[in-house]
Amino acid sequence: MSADADEMHAKSSYAQTLIKNSQKTIIVKPKGENQKNQSIAKTKSDVLKNVDPLTDINIGKVKNLKDGGVLLQCDSSSNFKQSAMNNLSDQYDIREVKTIGPRVRITGIPDYIKKEDITLYMRKQNESIFDEKSICTLLKYGPVKKNNTIFQAVFEVDLLTYKRALTLGHCLVGLNGCTIYDAIDVSRCFNCNSYGHSHKFCKNSSSCPRCAHRHNLKECQADVEAFKCVNCYNFNLKNNNHDVNINHAAWDHDKCHSYKMVIQKVKQDLFGLSI
Ligand SMILES: [Zn+2]
Ligand SMILES: [Zn+2]
Ligand SMILES: [Zn+2]
Structure with a gap:
């Protein structure tokens, strides 16, 4: 690099x-x-x-x-x-x-647990994950999309806690067994859609996250069939031998090869750090 x-x-x-x-x-x-x-x-x-x-x-x-x-x-x-x-x-x-640490998402939390108590429940009920040195900062708390009686929380944690949490994969909050997901994410530039910088510092020409054309998202007329990921398109362009799927929006993380590669790189660097 x-x-x-x-x-x-x-x-x-x-x-x-x-x-x-x-x-x-x-x-x-x-x-x-x-x-x-x-x-x-x-x-x-x-x-x-x-x-x-x-x-x-x-x-x-x-x-x-x-x-x-x-x-x-x-x-x-x-x-x-x-x-x-x-x-x-x-x-x-x-x-x-300024630096930000690894993150985990916990889903399946019962709605009777209040926001101000959730961190305490996490720590007290899950001592195999959280010890007294663990960093555990609540970033988000609210109902899951399809059920407003089930809540989810995103915590920023330290690397050791992150590893323990994901190895175990579940935890207890109140009387509910909850699932722990990896919430490491990278932000995408709103202007050019590439990773690693904010639109505030972006000098690239703008592109649409839905169809990869040079217009603003608000102006986009593309329907699902015309979705094209600018990052995967550029990836194929740069790597002649590659033919990764480009028929998705830039925000569609499940389908996006470019996003997965960025996440992989982030984790390599993260786990490469001495603890
Ligand atoms: Zn940019
Ligand atoms: Zn568009
Ligand atoms: Zn993509």
């Missing part, structure tokens, strides 16, 4: 799903004139000179960026950023990147 792509990852919501949220991600980049020629080795050596390895250096992952920049993931309790800021800020831009 190129350094450019690495940096885009660091900024994007796509990358946010790569990183467990008990870590923080910091980018250190040479400022101004230094930027053009500086080697990554020099940046790394400056970082190492300016942080205390005994207290600051709990670093889980390092990536090289363009223009002599480095991306560092460290434990959220690490005071890396402050030390680095104090000593390096004359020569370097240092910024923290």
